[in-house]
Amino acid sequence: MLEKTFYKMMLSKSFPFPVKVTYWDGKSEVYGNGDPEIEIVFNEKIPMSEITRNASLALGEGFMDKKIEIHGNIQKLLVGAYESADSFMRASKFRKFMPKQKHTEKQSEEDIQSHYDIGNDFYKMWLDPTMTYSCAYFEDGNKDDLEQAQIAKVHHILNKLHPQKGKTLLDIGCGWGTLMLTAAKEYGLKVTGVTLSEEQFKLVQKRIYDDNLQDVAKVRLQDYRELGDQKWDYITSVGMFEHVGKENLPKYFADVYKYLNKDGVALIHGITRQQGGATNAWLNKYIFPGGYLPGLPEIVTDIIDSGLQITDMETLRRHYQRTLEIWDKNFNAVRPEVEKKFGERFCRMWDMYLNACAASFESGNIDVIQYLLTKGPSGKTLPMTRKYMLDK
Structure with missing residues (x-):
C-alpha cells in the first residue's frame, strides 16, 4: 500500500496531459483531466528504494x-515529464548524485569501443548511407531526407572554416569518415582522422583506399591526446567532447589549441546543456559509459582558458530532435532483424535511448551547439559577416 502511494505521488503530477497508469494489481487510475493519450503499465512492482536511489536507472x-x-x-x-516542474524527471526529491566518471586514456578507449564497436553492420541498418552518427542539418524545407541533411551538415561545418585548398585538417573523433573524406575530395584539404573505435578505423581505411585518397587522407587508431607536436590549419570535432569526461574538458580544448597552427580555425560540435552539466545513470550504464554533458558556462570557460577565442556559436537543438526521430523510425523498421541478432531486451533499450534523447532535445533539456573557434584574434582569417557560411 505504501509503495502504491509513492507511485501515485511520483506520477500524478509528472505529465501536462492525461495519462492512464495500470498497476501490478490490475487496477488503473487516470492522472489529469480528459481521456488519456498514453498508458503506462506496471507489469511488476519496482521497489521504491530502487526508484528513490536513481529514478532514471530503475525505470x-x-x-x-x-x-x-x-x-x-x-x-x-x-517530453511531458521533462517539461513538468513536479515530475520525477525534474523534482529535487527524485534527483540523486551520480558517481564521478573517470576518463583515463584506457577508460576512454573502453568506453568508445563498448558503444561504437557493436558492429558496423548494426549501424548500417538504421543510419543513412553516409554512416553519420551525429546531428544532421535540415535546410531548404527538408524535413525527412536524412542522407541529404547529413551531407548538408558536413558542408555547413566545412564552410564555416572557410577552408583554403591544400591546407591541413584534423578530425578528432572522425567516426566512419564522411566529414574528413568530404574535406579531402571536395575541398582539397589534406586530412587526418583519429578514432578509438577499431570498427570505425577499419571502415575509414577501406574508404580511403576505395576512393584512392592515400596521398591526402589518413586515419589513426589513437587517442587524440597522443598526437605529439604535429599541427593542422583546421580542426573539426563532432560529438566528441561529450565522451571525454568533466575532468578532461579543459585539456580537450587545450589540445585543440595545441594542435592548431597560428590563426588556425576549429569547429567543435557537441551536446551542451544550457542549464548546466549533467550525467544520466541509465545512459551511463547502458549506452555511453563515462558520458558527461557539459554546461554552456563551463564550455565557454574552458575555451577561453585554453587560449582559443570564440568567433561564432549556433544551436541546432531542433535539428538533433528531428535526426533522432528519423533514426528511431529507421531502427523500428528493421527491429525484427535486430532482435534476432541482439535480443528483445537490447531492442527495447535502443528504442528507449533514441526516444529519450529526442524528447530531451525537444523539451530543451539538452542542446547541441557548434562553436567556431580561432587560435588568435576571433575571426581573423574569416570573412567579416556570417553570410559566407550559407553561400552554396
Whole structure:
C-alpha cells in the first residue's frame, strides 16, 4: 500500500496531459483531466528504494525488462515529464548524485569501443548511407531526407572554416569518415582522422583506399591526446567532447589549441546543456559509459582558458530532435532483424535511448551547439559577416 502511494505521488503530477497508469494489481487510475493519450503499465512492482536511489536507472531498466510497458508515444510521454516542474524527471526529491566518471586514456578507449564497436553492420541498418552518427542539418524545407541533411551538415561545418585548398585538417573523433573524406575530395584539404573505435578505423581505411585518397587522407587508431607536436590549419570535432569526461574538458580544448597552427580555425560540435552539466545513470550504464554533458558556462570557460577565442556559436537543438526521430523510425523498421541478432531486451533499450534523447532535445533539456573557434584574434582569417557560411 505504501509503495502504491509513492507511485501515485511520483506520477500524478509528472505529465501536462492525461495519462492512464495500470498497476501490478490490475487496477488503473487516470492522472489529469480528459481521456488519456498514453498508458503506462506496471507489469511488476519496482521497489521504491530502487526508484528513490536513481529514478532514471530503475525505470529505464524496468522498461528494458518488460516490467513497464508504454502504450502510446514514448517521446511525447518523456517530453511531458521533462517539461513538468513536479515530475520525477525534474523534482529535487527524485534527483540523486551520480558517481564521478573517470576518463583515463584506457577508460576512454573502453568506453568508445563498448558503444561504437557493436558492429558496423548494426549501424548500417538504421543510419543513412553516409554512416553519420551525429546531428544532421535540415535546410531548404527538408524535413525527412536524412542522407541529404547529413551531407548538408558536413558542408555547413566545412564552410564555416572557410577552408583554403591544400591546407591541413584534423578530425578528432572522425567516426566512419564522411566529414574528413568530404574535406579531402571536395575541398582539397589534406586530412587526418583519429578514432578509438577499431570498427570505425577499419571502415575509414577501406574508404580511403576505395576512393584512392592515400596521398591526402589518413586515419589513426589513437587517442587524440597522443598526437605529439604535429599541427593542422583546421580542426573539426563532432560529438566528441561529450565522451571525454568533466575532468578532461579543459585539456580537450587545450589540445585543440595545441594542435592548431597560428590563426588556425576549429569547429567543435557537441551536446551542451544550457542549464548546466549533467550525467544520466541509465545512459551511463547502458549506452555511453563515462558520458558527461557539459554546461554552456563551463564550455565557454574552458575555451577561453585554453587560449582559443570564440568567433561564432549556433544551436541546432531542433535539428538533433528531428535526426533522432528519423533514426528511431529507421531502427523500428528493421527491429525484427535486430532482435534476432541482439535480443528483445537490447531492442527495447535502443528504442528507449533514441526516444529519450529526442524528447530531451525537444523539451530543451539538452542542446547541441557548434562553436567556431580561432587560435588568435576571433575571426581573423574569416570573412567579416556570417553570410559566407550559407553561400552554396
